[in-house]
Amino acid sequence: MTETFISWGMDPNWAWGVATICGILLIALPLMLAVAMIIYADRKIWAAIALRRGPNVVGPFGLLQSFADGLKVFLQETIIPSSANRGLFLIAPIITFTVALLAWAVIPFNSGAVLADINVGLLYILAISSLGVYGVILSGWSSNSKYPFFSAMRASAQMISYEVSIGFILIGVVLFADSFNMNEIVKAQQGHGLGFVNAFGFNLLLFPLAVMFLISSLAETARAPFDLTEAESELVAGYQTEYSSMSFALFWLGEYANVLLMCTLNAVLFWGGWLPPIDWAPLYAVPGIIWLFAKILFFFFVFSWVKATVPRYRYDQLMRLGWKVFLPISLLWIFLISGYLMLTRYS
Amino acid sequence: MIQLFAFYLFATIVIASAAMVIFARNPVHSVMWLILAFFNAAGLMLLAGAEFIAMLLVIVYVGAVAVLFLFVVMMLDIDFAELRAGFVRYLPLGALVAIILAAELVFAVGAWQAGGVDLAARAAPVVSDKSNIQQIGELLYTKYIFLFEAAGIVLLVAMIGAIVLTHRTRGGVRIQNISAQNRRRPEEATRLVDPGVGQGMEL
Numbered sequence: 125m126t127e128t129f130i131s132w133g134m135d136p137n138w139a140w141g142v143a144t145i146c147g148i149l150l151i152a153l154p155l156m157l158a159v160a161m162i163i164y165a166d167r168k169i170w171a172a173i174a175l176r177r178g179p180n181v182v183g184p185f186g187l188l189q190s191f192a193d194g195l196k197v198f199l200q201e202t203i204i205p206s207s208a209n210r211g212l213f214l215i216a217p218i219i220t221f222t223v224a225l226l227a228w229a230v231i232p233f234n235s236g237a238v239l240a241d242i243n244v245g246l247l248y249i250l251a252i253s254s255l256g257v258y259g260v261i262l263s264g265w266s267s268n269s270k271y272p273f274f275s276a277m278r279a280s281a282q283m284i285s286y287e288v289s290i291g292f293i294l295i296g297v298v299l300f301a302d303s304f305n306m307n308e309i310v311k312a313q314q315g316h317g318l319g320f321v322n323a324f325g326f327n328l329l330l331f332p333l334a335v336m337f338l339i340s341s342l343a344e345t346a347r348a349p350f351d352l353t354e355a356e357s358e359l360v361a362g363y364q365t366e367y368s369s370m371s372f373a374l375f376w377l378g379e380y381a382n383v384l385l386m387c388t389l390n391a392v393l394f395w396g397g398w399l400p401p402i403d404w405a406p407l408y409a410v411p412g413i414i415w416l417f418a419k420i421l422f423f424f425f426v427f428s429w430v431k432a433t434v435p436r437y438r439y440d441q442l443m444r445l446g447w448k449v450f451l452p453i454s455l456l457w458i459f460l461i462s463g464y465l466m467l468t469r470y471s
Numbered sequence: 472m473i474q475l476f477a478f479y480l481f482a483t484i485v486i487a488s489a490a491m492v493i494f495a496r497n498p499v500h501s502v503m504w505l506i507l508a509f510f511n512a513a514g515l516m517l518l519a520g521a522e523f524i525a526m527l528l529v530i531v532y533v534g535a536v537a538v539l540f541l542f543v544v545m546m547l548d549i550d551f552a553e554l555r556a557g558f559v560r561y562l563p564l565g566a567l568v569a570i571i572l573a574a575e576l577v578f579a580v581g582a583w584q585a586g587g588v589d590l591a592a593r594a595a596p597v598v599s600d601k602s603n604i605q606q607i608g609e610l611l612y613t614k615y616i617f618l619f620e621a622a623g624i625v626l627l628v629a630m631i632g633a634i635v636l637t638h639r640t641r642g643g644v645r646i647q648n649i650s651a652q653n654r655r656r657p658e659e660a661t662r663l664v665d666p667g668v669g670q671g672m673e674l
Contacts, residue, residue: 137472137473212500242522250526
């Protein structure tokens with residue numbers, strides 16, 4: 125994009141700045157729109173699974189429901205509990221929301237269509253997703269109320285635990301792709317499976333990692349069956365209990381932006397990103413971004429399907445799954461993958 | 472131009488937030504300032520061209536260590552009046568530490584001015600087309616492999632030590648054994664009885 129601005133006769137430094145700001149807007153604004161529509165899709169999918177109709181009043185098929193909700197929330201009064209820690213109480217939802225947007229900077233939407241093409245892209249995503257926990261902890265503590273605090277403690281332990289296994293799973297992908305750059309990881313998947321399937325997931329060694337990553341991403345975003353942070357039967361609404369109006373909406377938006385990010389990571393890291401599913405020339409006629417969106421939507425459907433059908437885990441079971449199942453298996457898999465690559469690629 | 476601006480921005484925020492760590496009244500606020508300092512230090516690393524170290528700083532310190540700090544500080548019920556009560560008693564010790572630190576600073580600045588060791592030349596980045604991660608990996612796994620493995624063993628021992636120190640076996644706790652639960656079949660878990668009217672059954 126920078127070249128376009130330079131060709132319009134702009135100073136290169138200014139062109140870079142303007143191109144970056146345009147890129148940020150091009151990602152953030154459609155993302156917000158996508159979040160609004162995805163909340164609607166989520167509710168429709170749960171409704172269909174529960175044999176209900178879901179939102180169907182505002183707009184055709186209820187399509188405008190999320191916008192109506194947003195407007196309603198926007199007009200409400202922000203209530204701050206009198207004993208809350210005012211500054212942190214207001215900063216917490218902003219942190220959640222900002223962090224949810226930040227990680228999108230390194231997601232490749234097409235060959236070369238990435239805002240920041242850095243060679244530590246995957247590490248950047250790990251770093252940013254590890255920041256997400258602060259919004260939850262701070263909101264829980266600053267509310268000065270016991271249910272949010274319990275929820276914050278659960279959330280932080282849960283996110284830290286699953287980040288460990290996610291890190292090890294990603295190492296497996298990096299070993300195969302030979303790069304931390306997201307675009308390189310996607311390119312490495314071209315014809316990876318049996319010479320014609322564009323996905324790491326079709327590799328027998330990486331398929332278990334793909335499954336573990338899907339489950340870990342459910343846990344990392346605190347979606348059902350791992351939504352212990354907002355278990356309504358025990359904790360009212362978890363860390364969001366004391367929030368109202370826009371500060372509540374920011375949590376809501378950030379949470380769904382994170383869910384979309386995790387779906388995107390599943391698509392990009394294991395299922396070929398913007399590549400078509402099969403390495404066959406006519407399929408490349410479809411723009412890569414459409415393949416990517418199709419994959420993201422598929423994973424989002426899986427997320428809501430799981431949320432609608434699976435009961436909530438107990439806390440000790442969640443910890444057992446993270447530390448006693450995923451961690452040893454992902455560690456073992458690093459040994460297997462490095463051994464396999466040493467035998468085949470580097471000998 | 473933008474590097475210079477970014478450097479002064481990051482450096483100012485690092486120093487200011489490090490000062491705020493000490494001056495903040497609320498310990499939770501202190502930890503938050505500490506996190507801001509870590510974050511901007513990572514920005515400085517990025518400017519120095521060490522993007523791998525910068526990411527590790529955020530992942531390890533901001534993502535894990537500071538979360539644990541925050542955790543502990545939030546759980547503590549700190550009474551500030553009690554904290555200040557010992558001020559006079561600890562004043563001599565504190566003053567001694569301050570004097571030692573000040574003396575070290577003077578020596579450091581003096582040595583730097585004398586220009587004994589040319590640190591600037593040694594710290595100059597080696598221009599290479601390889602990425603940061605590859606360079607560090609090549610050094611760690613060839614030249615410094617024994618030190619690297621020794622560090623790994625120290626960490627392993629520390630980990631085992633922490634587990635041994637905190638581990639305790641309590642009697643009378645019912646722990647869920649998931650594989651045993653999955654192995655259980657209906658035949659051994661259920662019993663079909665047909666009691667006569669008014670007879671009931673024994674469990």
